[in-house]
Amino acid sequence: MSGFWCEAALIEADGGDVAGSGGARRPEIAAGVRLEVHEGRISGIATGVRPEAGDQILNGVVFPAAANAHSHAFHRILRGRTHDGRGDFWVWREQMYRSAAELTPEKYEKLATAVFTEMVVSGFSSVAEFHYVHHQPGGIPYAEPHAMELALARAAVASGIRLTLLDTLYLAGGIGTPLSPEQARFGDADADAWLDRLGSLRAGVARSFPPELVGVGAALHSVRGVPEEALKTVAAKLPADIPLHIHLSEQPAENQACIEAYGVTPAGLLARHGLLSRRLSAVHATHLTPEDIRLLGDAGATVVMCPTTEADLADGIGPARALSDAGSTIALGTDQHAVIDPWVEMRTLEHGERLASGQRGRFSPQELFHAATIGATASMATPIASALEVGAVCDLMAVAPDSVRTAGSIPRQFAFSATASDVTDVVIAAELVASNGAHVRLGTPGSLLAEALKEFS
Structure with a gap:
């Protein structure tokens, strides 16, 4: 295959003399866009052209694929199952712990493969998986080092999604x-033991998986889950390149407990130990x-909504x-996967702002799409x-402009009309991985999920 020919695509153009652009680039929809590819990246772009022999045709409007900056794959078990009675947070929490207790490496690989496949079919090409189910119930290590972590990595490879573990x-x-x-299998002896395990995991993943597909990052569960002394250790010893x-x-209860224990808010506690930064x-x-908003903005931190x-x-x-006005970058995640849909996350972010402020247009469609894509750069x-x-990874999603939801919409404003159901094709690393609601290799995510979820109560 020599490249991709897009019926239409969102490309970057020079601002020229557009008022207020300052000559900066701005996105525009161009027709007849041909993308040359080399080693998984875009090596050339032409507009207003016809396809060449061997080109893969992408109909509809083609956008960069979305980035999911926060995921707990096993929480997908909970969708539609935590709303009995009034379905408060504690009902959800109890079910979450029960689900975590049932995970094994084999069951988790099968489940995560299905969840990641749902993401891919929905238009995501990358995900940051916030992973804390490390050990067997009771905190007993698995005989195979990093058994749960490697199960997630294999699931990502199977689905084709780029994984930040x-x-x-x-x-x-x-x-x-x-x-x-219930939490024992999440823990480590102390921060130093975790750092040792993290180093071992990084080395193992680097040996076994392509770096552009699977990489390792670090997470602190919360200031509730990581005592101040451990924060000091992390600040002093965590490698700077992840x-x-x-x-x-x-x-609010987290804030109150932190103030009572440490005299500052969670953001203030991170600032105290030098943990607020662009990474x-x-x-x-x-x-x-x-x-807090000022601290996060001044640090240039990413905030994942x-x-x-x-x-x-x-x-x-x-x-x-x-937060955005203060200097933070906004990214988007699907977290517990009540919905896996980048377009719905975009407009729900804006709708929340509208409901809280009584004003429309808090974020432009371009800003919302930024949050769903390159806003996650520092998170991955x-x-x-x-x-x-040219030079960007060839990760694409094509969206139907004539569905019952998008018909009549301006493509640059699809954040307010499109859903994952309108995503017709997904390309990752210049490979077509999903088309018309199905994964090219694995089939429909619904079937995969139904089969995987049979193994959980």
Whole structure:
């Protein structure tokens, strides 16, 4: 195959004399776009042309594929199963622990393959998996080192998605509280033991998987799950060349406990130990003070919003616009996978802002698409689909412009009309991996999920 021919595509163009552009590039929809590819990357672009012999034809409007900056793959078990009675957070939490207790490396590989396949078919080409189910129930290590982690890596390879495996430090059940029996398999002896295990995992993954497909990052579960002394160790010893993630200020109770224990908010505690930086991705960041917003913005940290999960769990609406204005980069994740759909996450972010502020247009369609794609750059250890430009990885999603949802929409505004059901083709590393709702090699994600979920109560 010599390249891809796109009926239409979102490409970067020079701003020229457009008012307010300052000559900067701006996205535009061009017709008849041909992408030459070499070793999984775009090596040439032509517009207004016809396909050449051997080209793969992509109908509809082609965009860079989306990046999922926060995922817990096993939470997919919970979709539609935690709403009995009034379905409060504690009902969800109890079911989550039961599901975690049932995981084995074999079951997790099968489940994660199905979940990652659902992501791919929906338009994602990369995912940051916030992984903390490390050991057997009771905290007993598996005989095979990194058995659970390698199961996730194999699942990513099978589905074709680019995986950033975020190995998570989880030492406490709450500030001043030991891990509960349900949490024992998440833990390590201390931060140094985790750092040793992380180093071993990085070496093992580097030996066994292509670096552009599987990479390793680090995560701190939260200030509830990582005591201050461990934060000091991480700040001093964590290698500087990998991304770092943390759940931050997801609920008011977390903030209150942190203030009572340490005299500062979670963001303030991270700042105290030099952990706020451009490599940090703060997940949720829902309940922040103005000073927290300033700290995160001044550090240039990425803030990963998960709007459908935050709505599902009634966590609240985070200050995304204020964070962006302060200097943070906004990225999007699907977290517990109540929905796996980059387009729905985009507009749910904006709809939350509108509901909280009483104003429309808090984020432009271009800003929302940025959040769903290159906003995740610092969150990932693998490449991100940026603009359709020479040198970028050839990760694409084609969207039907004439579905019952998108018909009549301006393609640049698909964030307010499209859904994953409108994604017709997905390309990762210049390979067509999904078409018309099915994975090219694995079939429909619904069938895979139904089969995998049979193994969980």
